[in-house]
Amino acid sequence: MSPLNRRVFLKSSALAMFGIGSAPHWLARAAEVAERRKKVLVAIFQRGAVDGLNVIVPYGDQLYYDLRPNIAIPKADVIQLDGRFGLHPSLQPLKAIYDARRLAIIDAVGSPDPTRSHFDAQDYMESGTPGLKATRDGWMNRALPEIKGPVSPVRAVSLGNSLARTVRGPIGAIAVNNLAEFQVRDTASSMTFESMYDKTPDKVLNGTGRETFEAVKLLQSIQNQKYTPANGAQYPQGRFGQSMEQIARMIKANVGMEVAFADIGGWDTHVNEAPQLANLLRDFSQSLAAFHQDLGEYMDDVVLVTMSEFGRTAKENGNRGTDHGHANYMLVMGSPIQGGKVYGDWPGLEHEQLYEGRDLNLTTDFRDVLSELVTKHLGTRDAEKVFPGYKNNRRSLALVSG
């Protein structure tokens, strides 16, 4: 179904459920929203600081093997990309997407803030303001383009049972743990709660409550249907795969979602890294590949970007693991992306090339990547508003085509 037909279909079928004239306000809004072709940006956070050097492997650099005698990915196992860099073998599911030029890698990228605290670094990356703790909202909330007229209640969605910092902010954002359970399971009580939270003088609970019930009503039309991923896509079992599947569902249902956030934890590999990393990356890459396959032509409007709070020490530690480091990698996926390429300057692994003599140095600021996606893909006019105080002095990475 072409995008145009899809939109018409949504509008007419949704209206048919209620009958002309009795369609509630939100549905008129949703139909309105559906009239426009929505661009979607999906952000994935690998919490715990993934060991980038063992994911995007600089197998062409002997120093890499010298620094990591026990945990380096052997040359023979690396999925080679360009003679210098290769993928961890668990990223096999992403190779075809890379080859189709819909997946780009940015290496030696991250936050310029020197902190090695998970808490601070995640906070800075989610707020989009390294070093600045007073920022109240997340970069994805600020990235939502201005809309005149009715807006969808689910413009910003965070997967899981807490609302991620990245999407928090003045524009209503919702947390969805599981689409099927996103409702009060009793219509009469649901209406009572709705009116209670709609009118309560408690400003905070009023805000969350209103957002909740607007979203509940909008998602009702899809939440009770059985979902079969398209194109034979198979999401792995587990929380992250489920998150990706639900994001895909919401994109296809055209409910007006513009930004989505999901996370996957467990990357803090201080001890015995190899098996943990292999397992996590398998789950990670299978989920992303299934998402790409499931969405098919919808990927024309979708860009997905991954990040992690910082990288890990270039040298392995005493426990076949790695400690907290500095720069890392980011992945960007989607049809609008000029993929099949490793972006970013390689800083090298010589002792004096390393950050503080121990970690991969930073050559690209994560905000360079994100501001390009925000302006060129989402169509947000003012990158300065999304990343206050940040001036991108370098020329564009040219990640987004057109």
Place this chain on the structure above:
Amino acid sequence: MKSRTITAVAVSAAILLVPVISASADLFHKKLPKNEEIVHALNRLTFGPRPGNVEQVKKIGLKKWIDLQLHPDNIAENPELLAKLKPLDSLTMQQAVLEERYPSPQMIQAVAAGRTPMPTDPSDRLLYERLAQRYKSRLEKKGLDASKLAEPDRAKLTDILTGDQIRIAEKGTADERAALLKSLPNDKIEQLVYALPGGGRKLFADASPEIRRKILQTTAPQQVVARDLWEGKLYRAVYSNRQLAEELTDFWFNHFNIYLDKGADRYLTTAYERDAIRPNVLGKFSAMLKATAQSPAMLFYLDNWQSVSPHAFTGNRRGGPNAPKRQRGLNENYARELLELHTLGVDGGYTQQDVIEVARCFTGWTIKDPYRGASFEFNPRMHDPGGKTVLGVKIPAGGGVDDGLKVLDIVTHHPATAHHISFELAQRFVADNPPPALVDAMAKTFQRTGGDLREVMKTMLTSREFWSQGAYRAKVKSPLEMVASALRATGADMTVAFGIANKIGDMGEPLYRKVEPTGYSNAGAEWLNSAALLERMNFALALTRNNLPGVKVDQQTLDGTPDALARAFLYTAVSPQTRQAIAANNERASVAGLILGSPEFQRR
């Protein structure tokens, strides 16, 4: 190496992170009306008022009641709680006994393979033999049709039950099955558990908590340990008379957070909470800090047990099968979190070099036999004997185990620690953005008393800010607080707490399962989102309709007008808006659930 310097002024900036969900500053100067003081105290210092609590406090006197809560040893414990805790025997076991009585799958495999001897205790031995037997037969059946594995072992079944009984067990109604179970002696039930696939989950679905516990112990003993922790925590929150101690235990466990599902911590968390946290929540901060630093649970969680001096002898180290291999370097994990989370706070003025120096001090602080009895041990061969400088203080070479103790002493007396701890307590007990003057007063007490936590609490509880309108109902309940307060308000009888613990997880607070060392935020914003809010509403309805397994609410207590029920649950009138919404709902049975799910009940 470039070092990182963090200025201490940013503490107030960190506060701005929290969206304003409490009152404006001048409300902290306005006194709370006298008649609201008791409800306020019950909301803050307990998991919510139970029917009759307000009158009890009135009778004792508010001041006296608070003083009692600050001295929990002087409060007689609720016999109802003690009865509920009694079957949860893993909570009181010594480490080695716990590991033996509730063996892990790895342990059973080791016994089955003959690598580890059978336990000597006869009843443990019987358990191991059966589990090993089951493990072996599963191994043998591997490769067979999976559906065959689900078939009960008929030969064994006929040894235990008569033909009629087998028919009931397999095809009878729930009532018939329950009657059958009641009629069987204990040893038969135990045999049945082994004879039926999956421990006979279907037959035992309606069995008593004792029998279900037995089933779990004989099929997946390791899970009993986690389950006892969850259930124990919930029973205490709902039934304990020492409510403040329970609130504080929750607070301090979260402050020194560890993660239940990380390897050996599956067995170490029980003792950690019981021996390192609980006895110290109203004692000296330094005692709790040292107890956590030397607890196998923390040493394991933050990897310090494997941190070794880079200069340590790298040949054949300590013997024993459980000795960690491949130890060759420093691990900074504990050192960093000690400074950032446990003591100074993220803006406490330490550098990356301090983190490294602290890590060097703690080399050699390790665990003796992490999977067998696990106890703290200092291993001099792993230790870095050189001199160190921590936060400007020189620690001379050759200090051994004292290096780590010296670090704990330095950070305990550092002003940033007094401030950080006071801020966190005030955020938990007063308001998301606690007034700086209050935090300063508490920090002063902390420093003056050498970190006496009871005195710090007293400063808070006698402050003008605590008894102000700015603090009144300013906090959004955490999921645990919401659930426990609902159970307390309705006088619910909880016989199985496991399902309730899962609900709390669905609301965003899996108990003992916060992966990150940060723990959960003490601010209400952490809990406010749509998915969690819907869970709260669904929980409130399910509780009052008796739709939650293991929990019963006497429906008569839920009878009443919306106003009467609101007074009973909230000790205050609901807003006209809430009253109106409830009045429009004509399904009477829901009223109690609607109040527990209302905006008003989400605050404390």
